[in-house]
Amino acid sequence: xxxxxxxxPVAVVLILIAAFVWxxxxxxxxxxxxxxxxxxxxxxxxxxxxxxxxGFTSAELATGKPRLVNLFASWCVPCIAEAPVLKDLKRxxxxxxxxxxxxxxxxxxxxxxxxxxxxxRIGSDPTSRVQIALGTAGVPESFVVDGRGVIRHxxxxxxxxxxVPTILAELEKAR
Amino acid sequence: xxxxxxxxxxxxAAALSLLGLVLSVLHYRGTLDADRxxxxxxxxxxxxxxxxxxxxxxxxxxxxxxxxxxxxNSHSAKPFIYKxxxxxxxxxxxxxxxxxxxxxxxxxxxxxxxxxxSRTLVAALGAQAxxxxxxxxxxxxxxxxxxxxxxxxxxxxxxxxxxxxxGLAFHPPTLYLGYVGLSVAFSLAVGAMLTGQVDRILARAxxxxxxxxxxxxxxxxxxxxxxxxYELGWGGWWFWDPVENASLMPWLAAxxxxxxxxxxxxxxxxxxxxxxxxxxxxxxxxxxxxLVRSGILxxxxxxxVDPTRGAFLLLLLGIYVTAAFVLFAVRAGSLREGAPxxxxxxxxxIVANNLILTVIxxxxxxxxxxxxxxxxxxxxxLSVGAPYFNAVxxxxxxxxxxxxxxxxxxxxxxxSRPVLRKLRIPVFIAAIALAIAxxxxxxxxxxxxxGLALAAGLLPAALIPLLRRNPFRAPLATWGMAIAHAGAxxxxxxxxxxxxxxxxxxxxxxxxxxxxxxxxxxxxxGVTPAAGPNxxxxxxxxxxxxxxxxxxxxxxxxxxxxxxxxxxxxxxDTVLCGQLYTVIGRPDEDGRWQLRLWWKPMVTLIWLGGAxxxxxxxFAFAGHARRAWRRRAxx
Numbered sequence: 001x002x003x004x005x006x007x008x009p010v011a012v013v014l015i016l017i018a019a020f021v022w023x024x025x026x027x028x029x030x031x032x033x034x035x036x037x038x039x040x041x042x043x044x045x046x047x048x049x050x051x052x053x054x055g056f057t058s059a060e061l062a063t064g065k066p067r068l069v070n071l072f073a074s075w076c077v078p079c080i081a082e083a084p085v086l087k088d089l090k091r092x093x094x095x096x097x098x099x100x101x102x103x104x105x106x107x108x109x110x111x112x113x114x115x116x117x118x119x120x121r122i123g124s125d126p127t128s129r130v131q132i133a134l135g136t137a138g139v140p141e142s143f144v145v146d147g148r149g150v151i152r153h154x155x156x157x158x159x160x161x162x163x164v165p166t167i168l169a170e171l172e173k174a175r
Numbered sequence: 176x177x178x179x180x181x182x183x184x185x186x187x188a189a190a191l192s193l194l195g196l197v198l199s200v201l202h203y204r205g206t207l208d209a210d211r212x213x214x215x216x217x218x219x220x221x222x223x224x225x226x227x228x229x230x231x232x233x234x235x236x237x238x239x240x241x242x243x244x245x246x247x248n249s250h251s252a253k254p255f256i257y258k259x260x261x262x263x264x265x266x267x268x269x270x271x272x273x274x275x276x277x278x279x280x281x282x283x284x285x286x287x288x289x290x291x292x293s294r295t296l297v298a299a300l301g302a303q304a305x306x307x308x309x310x311x312x313x314x315x316x317x318x319x320x321x322x323x324x325x326x327x328x329x330x331x332x333x334x335x336x337x338x339x340x341x342g343l344a345f346h347p348p349t350l351y352l353g354y355v356g357l358s359v360a361f362s363l364a365v366g367a368m369l370t371g372q373v374d375r376i377l378a379r380a381x382x383x384x385x386x387x388x389x390x391x392x393x394x395x396x397x398x399x400x401x402x403x404x405y406e407l408g409w410g411g412w413w414f415w416d417p418v419e420n421a422s423l424m425p426w427l428a429a430x431x432x433x434x435x436x437x438x439x440x441x442x443x444x445x446x447x448x449x450x451x452x453x454x455x456x457x458x459x460x461x462x463x464x465x466l467v468r469s470g471i472l473x474x475x476x477x478x479x480v481d482p483t484r485g486a487f488l489l490l491l492l493g494i495y496v497t498a499a500f501v502l503f504a505v506r507a508g509s510l511r512e513g514a515p516x517x518x519x520x521x522x523x524x525i526v527a528n529n530l531i532l533t534v535i536x537x538x539x540x541x542x543x544x545x546x547x548x549x550x551x552x553x554x555x556x557l558s559v560g561a562p563y564f565n566a567v568x569x570x571x572x573x574x575x576x577x578x579x580x581x582x583x584x585x586x587x588x589x590x591s592r593p594v595l596r597k598l599r600i601p602v603f604i605a606a607i608a609l610a611i612a613x614x615x616x617x618x619x620x621x622x623x624x625x626g627l628a629l630a631a632g633l634l635p636a637a638l639i640p641l642l643r644r645n646p647f648r649a650p651l652a653t654w655g656m657a658i659a660h661a662g663a664x665x666x667x668x669x670x671x672x673x674x675x676x677x678x679x680x681x682x683x684x685x686x687x688x689x690x691x692x693x694x695x696x697x698x699x700x701g702v703t704p705a706a707g708p709n710x711x712x713x714x715x716x717x718x719x720x721x722x723x724x725x726x727x728x729x730x731x732x733x734x735x736x737x738x739x740x741x742x743x744x745x746x747x748d749t750v751l752c753g754q755l756y757t758v759i760g761r762p763d764e765d766g767r768w769q770l771r772l773w774w775k776p777m778v779t780l781i782w783l784g785g786a787x788x789x790x791x792x793x794f795a796f797a798g799h800a801r802r803a804w805r806r807r808a809x810x
Contacts, residue, residue, distance in 0.1 A: 006504040009451065013458070013500055017493045019544065022551045024469065024485045075681035075769055077761045102681055114765075132562065 036143075036151045041069075042133040046123025049100035049108045055123040056097060062149030066174035067095045068167070069143045070119070071131060073103050074111035076139045082158035083115035089164065090118040094171060098122040101131050101139050142167070146174035178242050178321040181230030185271075185321075188223040188278065189311035191216050192304045199301025203294065203369065210293045214285040217300050220307065221282025228275040231320055235262040241327035244268065244320050250331040260344035266468060266484070267320035269347060273464065274310045276355040280384070281307065284359055289807065290376045299359075299366030306358055309491040317487045346402060350395035350422055354460035356388025357429060361457035364450045365499055368506045373446045378439035381453065382799060385436055389429040390792040396422050397785030408743035408758045410773040412673065412781055415564045420543040421463030424536055428456035431532040434525045442587055444522060447507040448529065454503055458496045459536075465492050466543075519590045524582035531575045538567050569622045576629045576667055579660055580636035597639055598632075605632025612675070619675035626671025633664035651798030659791025666784025672777035683767040693774030694721040695755055702759070702768065710735045712744070715759040715768065719748065726750075730759040754778050 036042075041058045048055040061067060070086060072079040090096055098119035100108050108122065125131055134143065136156070144153035144167070153170040155163070195216040202209040231244075236259050240246045248265040249258055257264075263272045281303040288296050314320070360381050367377045399422065404412040413419065432452040438445045469485030516522035542559045549555055580601060584594045608631035612624040637660035641649050678693040686701040700716040712731040719726045730746035748755045753776035760769025 006507050009455075009500040010497060010504055013493075013496050016462075016544070017489065017497070019547050019551050020465070020469075020489050020492075023547055024482055024489065073681065075683055075760075075771075077683070077763050077769055080763050102679065104682075107682060132560070 036135050037154055039151055041143075041145055041149050041151055042130070044123075044130045044133065046099060046125060046130065049098070049103060049122040049124035050105050050112065052109075053117075053119070054121045056121040058149065060121075061097070061145050062147060063095075064147040065095065066144060066146050066152070066171045067097060068171065069097050069099065069145055071099045071101055071125075071134070071136060071139050071141045072111075073101045073139050074107040075103070076101075078158045079111075079140045080115055082140050083118070085159045085161055085164060086118035087116050088161070089159075089167065092164075092168065094168070095120055099130060100124050102126060102128060144170045144174050177230050177233050177237075177239070178323060181227045181234075182319070182321040184223045184227040184230070185311065185315060188220050188227065188274075189308065189315060191220040191223065192307040192311060195220065195304035196301055196308060199297045199304060202297045203301065210297055213297050213300050217285035217303065218282045220304075221278040221280075224275040224278030228271055231262050231268055231271055232259060234321075235259055235268075238331060240329070240331060241324055243322045243324040246324050246328035246331050248331070253331075256341070257344060263348055264344070267314070267318045269351070270310070270314055270318050270468070271320050272348060273351055273355060274307065274314060276351055277303070277307055277310065277358055280355060280359045281362075284362075284384075288380055291380050292370070292372060292376075295363075295366045295370045295372045295377065297366075298369045299362040302362035302365040303358065306362070306495060309494070313484075313487050313491060317484050346395060346398045349391050349398060353388045353390075353392030353395055353429075354425060354457075354464065356384055356391060357425060357453075357457040357460050359384040360388070360432065360453040361499065364453035365502060368450055368502050371506070371509065373439075373450060373510050375440050375443050378436050378449070379799075379803070382433075382436050382440060383796060383803075385429060385433050385453075385456075386792055386796045386799070389426070389433050390789050390796065392422065392426045392429060393785060393789040393792065396426055397782050397789070400785070401782050405745050405747055405756075406742070408745050408771070410677070410679070410745075410756050410771075410775065412670075412778070415542070415559075415561045417543050418463075418467050420539050421466045424539055424543075425456055425459040425463060427532050427536040427539070428452060428459050431529045431536075432456050435529055438522055438525050442516070442522060444512055444516065445526070445529075446510040446512055447503075448526075450507065450510070451503055452529070454496075454499045455536075458492075458499070461492045461496065465489060516587070517589045519585065521582065521585040521587050521590075524578060524585050527578055528575065528582060531571055531578065535568050535571050535575075538571070539564065542567075565622075569626075572667075573622070573625050573629055576626075576633055576663065579663060580633050583637075583640050583656060583660065598636060601632040601634075601636040601639075604635060605629065608632070616675050623671040623675035626667050627675065630664045630668035630671060633667065634661055637661040637664055651801065652795045653798075655791045655793070655795030655798060657791070658794055659788045662784045662787025662789075662791055664784070665780050665787055669777055669780030669782075669784055673775055673781065676776045677778070678774045680770075680772040682770050682772075683763060684770050685765070685767050690770060690772060692755075692772040693776075695719050695772075695774055696721065697755075697757070697770075697772060699768070699770065702762075705731060707733075713759065715757075715770075717746070717757055717770075719755055719757075726755070728755070728757050730757045732759055732761075749779060752776055 041061055043058050045057045046055040061069065068089065072082070086096060096118050098121070100122055103124065103126070105124075123130075138157070140158050142155040142159060143151050146152050152174040155167065159167060195213055198207070198209040198213045198216065201207040202213060234242045234245055235249060236255070238245060238249055238251050238258060244265060244267050249261045253261070262268045281300060284296075284303065285300055291299075363377060363381045363384070367373045399419065400412050403414060403419070404410070407414075432449065435445045435449045435452055439449045465485070465488045468488055542564055545559050580598060581594065584597055586592070605628045609624060609628035612619065612627045616624065637657050640653055641657050643649070680690060680692040682690055684690055684699045686699055688699050690697045690699065696719070698718040700718055702713050702715045705712045705714040710733045712733040714729050714731045717728040717730070719728060726748045728746035728748055731744040733742045733744055735742070743758050743760070745756055745758045747757075753774065756773040756775060758771040760771065762768050
């Protein structure tokens with residue numbers, strides 16, 4: 001073993017310690033901004049979640065106009081609370097696409113029947129693959145995607161009635 | 176007075192570790208023959224640490240609310256066993272446990288080591304005393320477990336309800352025994368590098384410590400994995416959480432060290448490499464302790480963050496680890512390697528094993544610390560998740576498993592026999608398993624199919640070393656190796672089966688509805704309230720059938736009052752071929768309840784395999800202990 005190689009572990013240790021010192025001096029900020037904002041939607045192809053409605057691909061999100069992409073699930077209770085807000089957004093002319101996370105067609109159909117259907121298309125993500133690619137941790141979450149297919153805003157958790165103006169403003173900015 | 180007695184014992188122990196350090200330096204420099212006094216100091220030091228820890232157990236058992244630590248972390252209504260476990264379920268107590276194990280290990284080294292030269296042993300005890308001194312300083316100045324509260328609190332403030340669980344009460348101490356057991360391997364390596372006596376005698380002295388620490392780490396990680404599996408309520412058994420990784424990294428290093436120290440003991444080879452692994456293994460333990468105790472990485476193990484403590488621990492870590500690696504860099508060049516070996520030999524197999532384990536260690540290390548590094552350098556925030564670790568570490572684990580089938584069959588130094596012929600039957604079994612996996616599990620990932628095939632071949636291959644002679648006359652250490660390697664096969668089978676065959680069903684159901692998951696039909700009977708000593712709960716009743724009898728399962732959502740917390744208690748039904756895992760969530764307005772159901776074939780094999788690996792370690796430990804005993808009796 002050459003002499004310089006033998007000092008390699010020492011160098012690694014010193015770098016590590018420097019990083020730890022930096023972290024102790026700059027305590028972590030618990031709010032995690034999405035890395036996806038400002039980037040194109042990751043490529044995906046989603047089959048239909050219910051037979052009566054089409055699925056969609058990431059390429060089909062670039063329609064020239066901003067859209068809202070909503071991740072939901074029939075097994076997700078906060079999604080039920082969010083459903084009327086999505087309907088309200090639809091009434092105001094927002095184009096909404098849904099992604100059903102880890103769900104089954106029958107359950108999704110039942111969910112839509114009970115809580116209304118604000119979606120134009122619903123893709124099925126049975127293994128959370130797209131969910132992970134989008135960098136989300138839970139359901140529901142919503143993304144504002146502009147006309148070129150670039151994510152402009154991420155909303156974590158259900159959209160509350162009071163947050164509708166924020167979403168509309170973000171959609172307007174993305175125009 | 177109990178708390179004061181404990182505190183006094185700690186101060187005395189700190190003074191003794193300083194004395195031990197000074198005496199061993201004088202002995203090393205030849206100024207003084209301090210062999211006997213250094214040993215005596217180490218033994219008394221261990222006893223004092225144990226006394227202080229016993230005092231902490233007493234104040235917790237009595238729920239003495241005039242001690243600040245008890246008031247913050249205990250409660251008079253808590254079950255007795257968790258009152259006692261509460262002693263180490265918090266920062267200060269767990270650090271005292273850490274130091275106690277360190278002190279006891281030093282005492283055991285001083286009391287039982289006979290073969291080592293006096294110079295190496297005293298240098299190692301000096302290193303151990305230096306470690307103890309730093310951590311005593313940490314306890315006394317930054318984490319005093321015995322601080323009083325005046326006036327005493329009227330009632331305690333509880334214990335994290337997630338920790339109120341038999342598995343978890345014993346999970347941290349087990350891991351600590353492993354972490355700190357590695358400190359002896361570290362100190363022996365430092366001592367031997369100082370005196371230049373890196374040889375077979377050192378390896379024989381080091382091996383029981385590595386083996387013992389490795390057994391505890393294996394048990395601790397296995398238990399922690401099962402705890403996360405049933406307590407976190409998402410059916411996963413490993414989350415690549417930073418704190419989980421903090422326990423995995425020392426294990427990986429210890430596993431590599433365990434194998435390389437055997438080469439040193441048997442063939443007097445791999446000297447520098449073994450010394451480096453001994454330093455790495457304990458360094459990883461200290462990094463792990465630092466990560467957990469400083470709370471600098473976000474994790475499910477949320478402990479209070481205190482920058483002073485973090486800085487103190489980092490200072491200790493920096494001094495010890497840097498000093499050891501500098502010593503290695505200066506001395507490694509002068510170590511003369513033993514007998515050479517050829518490319519096909521057991522040594523070469525173990526070198527390959529070591530390299531792969533080290534690369535996996537590097538992958539986990541980078542994945543755990545990469546977000547921190549990127550944020551420090553580029554200011555960008557990101558997280559590294561399971562997909563990275565699985566994709567990168569998975570294939571390497573498969574290669575390691577393949578190596579595991581061949582390695583133990585090779586001879587030392589030079590292999591001339593056609594070894595692969597012995598593996599005909601295992602290879603045949605693996606091929607059939609692979610064919611079945613491709614046919615029956617088309618949707619499973621290629622990695623999990625390979626894993627199933629590997630496990631099927633590795634299990635019989637692991638037993639081949641026993642077949643040479645009458646298996647019952649084979650050395651205990653050979654039995655240990657066979658059992659541990661078979662355990663690895665069993666665990667791999669469980670992991671691969673879990674990823675290939677798990678069926679998940681997330682749904683909302685009304686009482687009376689039936690839900691299908693895999694071969695099971697689960698009827699949701701209804702929910703009832705339930706209560707325990709310090710919690711209330713909503714309990715669901717589920718009746719699961721698959722043709723035969725009915726399995727009644729009662730998952731709960733528990734609400735703890737003090738501090739107010741909500742946890743999911745999964746109901747898990749274990750049958751011969753797997754586990755049905757059920758969780759009850761929240762209700763909606765129409766009276767439908769969120770149900771999470773999983774059918775997990777063969778999943779129990781993961782932890783059964785972990786237990787077998789530890790059992791194999793125990794056999795090897797007993798074997799080496801018996802041989803050492805005989806050697807001493809003859810001498």
